Amino acid sequence: MIVLFMLNLQIAMVKELLFTLISVFWMSGLANTSPVVEITSPSTGQVLQGNVNITGTISADNFSSAELLYAYSQNENSTWFPIIMISQPLSNGILGIWDTSTISDGDYKIKLAVKTNDGNEKEVVIDKMLVRNYTPVESTPTQKATVVPLSDLLATEIPTQTATPTTIAATPFPANPGALTTNQIDTSLKNGLIVGLVLIISAGIYLFFRNLRFHR
Secondary structure: OOOHHHHHHHHHHHHHHHHHHHHHHHHHHHHHOOOOEEEEEEEOOEOOOOOOEEEEEEEEEEEEEEEEEEEEOOOOOOOOOOEEEEEOOOOEEEEEEEEEHHHHOOOOOOOEEEEEEEOOOEEEEEEEEOOOOOOOOOOOOOOOOOOOOOHHHOOOOOOOOOOOOOOOOOOOOOOOOOOHHHHHHHHHHHHHHHHHHHHHHHHHHHHHEEEEEHHH
16 A cells, blocks of 8 residues: 555646746746747838838737837937837738928837837838928939049950942933934934925025026
8 A cells, every 4th residue: 555655646746846847938938939020011211201101010919019200311210200100010011100291301210129028029120211391302313434544455355347338320311312423423414404405495496497497
């Protein structure tokens, strides 16, 4: 009986020890669980005007509460100003709306601070956002031209190009409508001789009959 009692006592002590170890590891796992904290928009370097939707994610792991804040970008120890309190987790949604028209233009940063059930805090910061409601947006600087030393230019071999001779075809003159061919000239001469002979013979006949009438 004594041996059985001692055996049961040892088994009960082992069970108690195992239960205690399991409880410790389980509580330790809960304490080390922290929510996923992320801001997806706006981003660094973005120009902000008017009402700006701040989107992101806060997972439900060990979540207690969260807050959106903003501050001046130039000073690391600047004061943070509240934008909105967040009472529940959110997955890839609108965390809050920031009215930038109520502040002066400048460079700002925003912070999403999340508190956990164990009293810890996790945060994410987006820096150098450009609030430009009342001043012009800076233009992107143009790229400067690269200056090449004259010695490098002289050392660079310039490929020579062989000139290809261009053949110019002679354009024939247009036909002259007043030009005469050889046949036309011969025909004209023959016709002229015939007309001349006819005129001479006619004149001779006329003179012959005229003289004949005067001598009668």
